[in-house]
Amino acid sequence: MFLDVDGTLLEFAHQPDAVQTGTSLPIILDQLVERLGGALALVSGRTVEDLDKIFFPRCFPAAGQHGFERRDASGTLHRADVAHALEDIRPQLKTFSDGHMGALLEDKGSALALHYRQAPGLKSEALELVQRLTADRDELHYLAGKMVYEIKSRMVNKGVAIACFMEESPFAGRLPIFIGDDVTDEDGFRFVNQEGGLSIRVGDACGSVAQFGVPNVQSVLGWLHDVAKNLDEGKQ
Numbered sequence: 708m709f710l711d712v713d714g715t716l717l718e719f720a721h722q723p724d725a726v727q728t729g730t731s732l733p734i735i736l737d738q739l740v741e742r743l744g745g746a747l748a749l750v751s752g753r754t755v756e757d758l759d760k761i762f763f764p765r766c767f768p769a770a771g772q773h774g775f776e777r778r779d780a781s782g783t784l785h786r787a788d789v790a791h792a793l794e795d796i797r798p799q800l801k802t803f804s805d806g807h808m809g810a811l812l813e814d815k816g817s818a819l820a821l822h823y824r825q826a827p828g829l830k831s832e833a834l835e836l837v838q839r840l841t842a843d844r845d846e847l848h849y850l851a852g853k854m855v856y857e858i859k860s861r862m863v864n865k866g867v868a869i870a871c872f873m874e875e876s877p878f879a880g881r882l883p884i885f886i887g888d889d890v891t892d893e894d895g896f897r898f899v900n901q902e903g904g905l906s907i908r909v910g911d912a913c914g915s916v917a918q919f920g921v922p923n924v925q926s927v928l929g930w931l932h933d934v935a936k937n938l939d940e941g942k943q
């Protein structure tokens with residue numbers, strides 16, 4: 708079971724660090740971890756450190772920064788070997804976010820995210836900037852998320868991260884399930900589809916390769932709750 712976090716398990720907040728888990732989500736995740744024999748991992752654009760803070764005191768197996776870093780089920784942290792391709796464009800994005808009220812640059816190490824959630828009018832200007840910065844850079848590409856443009860390396864994505872987990876215990880030999888809500892989750896859906904697993908997109912599934920769609924975070928939590936319950940009943 709592979710789960711994206713923002714927009715999938717958690718509602719979006721105005722600031723990326725202001726999200727809250729509420730009370731039911733940690734309980735559902737604990738049940739799933741137990742009933743899946745530990746075969747549950749978070750697959751997020753956030754850092755693993757950030758995920759640990761959000762889900763404290765839990766430390767789930769997790770792929771952070773879209774797979775740039777990955778903590779396997781034994782707790783070992785792996786980092787993708789990404790060249791410092793983002794170094795030379797970082798200052799220009801910083802200048803943009805500093806100079807435009809409501810723009811926010813999130814430095815994820817392996818990816819740079821330019822948020823404009825608090826200033827939707829900046830969309831076209833932000834797009835023009837990321838297009839210009841990535842135009843002649845084959846090793847970089849940008850993705851349009853929800854009120855955010857992310858510039859990242861082509862060598863790292865959620866599909867690769869899930870594939871790595873699937874080679875290891877306790878994931879190996881199982882059918883993968885991946886739930887995500889965003890364009891950055893499509894690589895994950897693609898991999899899971901190839902493996903005969905289950906891909907589920909939250910919210911607008913238009914243009915998605917996911918097999919199934921659910922409307923919102925609440926419906927994800929409801930479904931996960933039911934899965935945990937059914938797994939429990941299946942055991943008895």
Ligand SMILES: [Mg+2]
Pocket residue numbers: 711712713714715887888889
């Ligand atoms: Mg998401």
